[in-house]
Amino acid sequence: xxSDLEKTLVKLIDDLKKKFGDKxxxxxxxxxxxxxxxxxxxxxxEVAQHLKSEWKMDYIKGxxxxxxxxxxxxxxxxxxxxxxxxxxxxxxxxxxxxxxxTKVSISNPVISSLTSVWRGAEMHEREAYEMLxxxxxxxxxxxxxxxxxxxxxKPPLRKDYIPPGRER
Amino acid sequence: xxxxxxxSLEIYETGPTLTFSMGPQHPGTGHFRMIITVVGDxxxxxxxxxxxxxxxxxxxxxxxxxxTNIPHLERPAILDSAGLVYPxxxxxxxxMGVEPPERAKYxxxxxxxxxxxxxxxxxxxxxxxxxxxxxxxxxxFGDREYLVDxxxxxxxxRITHSYFVPGGVRNDAPSKVPTELVxxxxxxxxxxxxxxxxxGEVPExxxxxxxxxxxxxxxxxxxxxxxxxxxxxxxxxxxxxxVLKREDAISLGVVGPVLRGxxxxxxxxxDEPYDAYPYIKFNVPVMxxxxxxxxxxxxxxxxxxSVKIIKQAVEQMPEGPVKLKQHPITIKVPAGEVxxxxxxxxxxxxxxxxxxxxxxxxxxKICSPSFRNLTAMPYLIRDVRIADIPIIYWSLNYWPVExxx
Numbered sequence: 047x048x049s050d051l052e053k054t055l056v057k058l059i060d061d062l063k064k065k066f067g068d069k070x071x072x073x074x075x076x077x078x079x080x081x082x083x084x085x086x087x088x089x090x091x092e093v094a095q096h097l098k099s100e101w102k103m104d105y106i107k108g109x110x111x112x113x114x115x116x117x118x119x120x121x122x123x124x125x126x127x128x129x130x131x132x133x134x135x136x137x138x139x140x141x142x143x144x145x146x147x148t149k150v151s152i153s154n155p156v157i158s159s160l161t162s163v164w165r166g167a168e169m170h171e172r173e174a175y176e177m178l179x180x181x182x183x184x185x186x187x188x189x190x191x192x193x194x195x196x197x198x199x200k201p202p203l204r205k206d207y208i209p210p211g212r213e214r
Numbered sequence: 215x216x217x218x219x220x221x222s223l224e225i226y227e228t229g230p231t232l233t234f235s236m237g238p239q240h241p242g243t244g245h246f247r248m249i250i251t252v253v254g255d256x257x258x259x260x261x262x263x264x265x266x267x268x269x270x271x272x273x274x275x276x277x278x279x280x281x282t283n284i285p286h287l288e289r290p291a292i293l294d295s296a297g298l299v300y301p302x303x304x305x306x307x308x309x310m311g312v313e314p315p316e317r318a319k320y321x322x323x324x325x326x327x328x329x330x331x332x333x334x335x336x337x338x339x340x341x342x343x344x345x346x347x348x349x350x351x352x353x354x355f356g357d358r359e360y361l362v363d364x365x366x367x368x369x370x371x372r373i374t375h376s377y378f379v380p381g382g383v384r385n386d387a388p389s390k391v392p393t394e395l396v397x398x399x400x401x402x403x404x405x406x407x408x409x410x411x412x413x414g415e416v417p418e419x420x421x422x423x424x425x426x427x428x429x430x431x432x433x434x435x436x437x438x439x440x441x442x443x444x445x446x447x448x449x450x451x452x453x454x455x456x457v458l459k460r461e462d463a464i465s466l467g468v469v470g471p472v473l474r475g476x477x478x479x480x481x482x483x484x485d486e487p488y489d490a491y492p493y494i495k496f497n498v499p500v501m502x503x504x505x506x507x508x509x510x511x512x513x514x515x516x517x518x519x520s521v522k523i524i525k526q527a528v529e530q531m532p533e534g535p536v537k538l539k540q541h542p543i544t545i546k547v548p549a550g551e552v553x554x555x556x557x558x559x560x561x562x563x564x565x566x567x568x569x570x571x572x573x574x575x576x577x578x579k580i581c582s583p584s585f586r587n588l589t590a591m592p593y594l595i596r597d598v599r600i601a602d603i604p605i606i607y608w609s610l611n612y613w614p615v616e617x618x619x
Contacts, residue, residue: 079308079552106467107555108581110566118570130553130566130581134464134480141486143553143564166467169589177272192265192618202273203577209270212277 054138055081058101066093082145087157090148094129094163097146102136107143109160109170111178115152116205124149127157127180131164150180152204159185177203231258238266242344242604246614248591252600260595260603262588264617271619275578280306280545283575285376290582291616294333295374296326297558298582298616301565304488305554306380309547309569312538318382319489320531321368324424325377326556327520327527328365331431332358333559334513334520337611341510342442344604345451350442356406357434360399360427367391367420380545382537391423399423403430424528428521435518443514452507456594456606459504466590469583470561471516472610475509477502482557494526506609513611544573558583560611584617 055075062083063070070093072084085093097103107130114124128147133139150157159182161167171182172191179201182188190197200207233251237243245266251259271290275283287302288295300322307313314322335354342350362372368387369375377384396416403411407430416426442448458468463476473480481498483491499515501508549571555564561583568577587610594606 079550082551104464107562107564107586108566108579110579110581112568112577117576118572128566130564134478140480143555145551145553145566164467165465166586166589169585173585192268194265202270207273209273209277 050138051142055142058139059083061100062093062096065096069093080145081142082147084147084149087148087150090127090129090146091158091160091163094131094146094160097131097144098163101139102133103131103139103144104164105132105134106130106164106166106170107132109167109174111174111180111203113152113178113203113205114149122149123152125152125155125178125180127155127174129160129164129167155180156183157181158183159188161185177201179204236603243607244612244614246612246617248595248603248607250595250600250603255600257595257598257600257603260592262591264588264614266618267615268618272578272580275575277574279573280547280575281379283578284379285374287580288374288376289615290580290619291333291558291560291584291613292373293336293613294329294559295376296322296329296378297333297556297560298563298580299376299378300326300556300558301554301563302567302578303378303380304556305552305565305567306547308554309550309552309567310380310545311548312381314382314489314538315535316490316532317386317534318536320527321383321387321536322378323490323494323527324387324524324531325365325368325375325383327523328361328368330559331517331520332361332365334517335361337513337608338438338442338510341605341608344608345442345448347442347445347448350438353434353438353441356402357431360402361431363395363399364424364427367395379537381539382535384537386536387420389420391418391420393418396423399427399430406430407433421528421531425525428525428528432518432521435514435521438514443511449507451602451605452505452510452609453503454505454507455598455602456506456609457504458590458594460502462593463504463590466593467586468561468590469586470557470559470611471509471512472587472590473561474498474500475512476504482555482562486555488556490527490530493530494523496523496526506605509609509611546571546573547575560584560613560616561586580619582616582619584611584613585619587612588617 059073069086069089074082110128112126114122126149128145130143132143174180176190176193231251236250237247238245247263249261288299291298335358339351339354366372369377400416458476460477463473479500496519499512501511547569551568553566555562564581566579570576
């Protein structure tokens, strides 16, 4: 990793910490693996807007979630929602994908939609909605995308959903 | 006697608009449906409805071990199986903190580029069909055969070879090419180019044979240009159709030739170099027409660049081992999370993997290029004529199975 990138990333994290204070819960800086910023669910949108306007993070790569309820050693009844964002306008940050993530409870997984910040998040959020049951408030068209219309079971990527034939 | 009832056909009385399904049985869409609303023959709304081939790849990954995930992860895009498995293998390697031997890096690059050409030939051929040019289809598929033979020679299988494993590749490339294949290639060469292979015999040495096939294919690519891409009918049908402006391409998050066809210079092989790509010189074709024609041109020039990459990789490839050690079926990967990308044929393909330290992944998320290009479809198929839908659809190089996973 170039030192330019390292410096820029440290600056970015410092800036976020200064602006949002204790809303930034956790930071992970390992550009070889993952650059991660864990924020409180209520300020995801502001952080996203800040990243886009101040740091030219204009390119959405994916929205996903992880069910943390069966993680050995650290099981919590929570879902982690992750936005993978990158930049096409900034030369230095071009090679980095930032994971903007937040944790919501499994019983009430609601966060505000980021389609107004990154227009391309629309289909990704629809997928996360049907696969993990995360509700994105303010999404223009939150419907199922990949699963059939008759699907009424649990969201299939939650850990308590066992596919038929896979019971142990 | 049964009294006949005459019922009115309400389907025609829908007011000023008409809504209908295009696909999944439509020959132009594959296993994919678009719900189209038209006024006259102008499309006013397009609502893509994927999911006909959804099989829960990501859930399946949680039940299989790190190694046994590889064969089924290449199924979503069998034409480009190397491109789709590449980021998975990179991600697992980064989690484990290992790096493959030098020779394996070059073999991986050769394989990935061969599959990129195979996939692009399929794309160009099918685009030819839907632009009313069936000869293009025949030519592409005929030439593709010799590149597929090359992947079979290296990986052992024609299409899905499971060649990449964490820590290297499964086996080394052969040093000698079978005589039958060489004879066959020589016959095809004479048939297509109307002359014998220069210098008489096609070499049986692996390195020289790959260079011979590359040279042949490069010559054929030059013949494709006046055939399809410079043909007035093709230009008339694709220029100015399906315009995706630069800013829109970035904000919608599209990838690959669609992004580069909109004038954005972005390629994972350059931006986040992996394996042997830093040692190889090549260009990234970018067109700023932002329309279907630009996207096809980017695809065409990418094949030329891939030929260059394969030639360089074959010449630079060092001798040595091709994998770190024989992996047992159940490797254990340290706990952690990783996000890795590689440039597949259709664009950037990324994997987000969360490991809990056991012999199988805790969560695998595939950001496939077709899914990321799907976002652009409703914006592109709007205010166009029905006849332009297949052109725009195929210019996106959309692969339903890759999107659905």
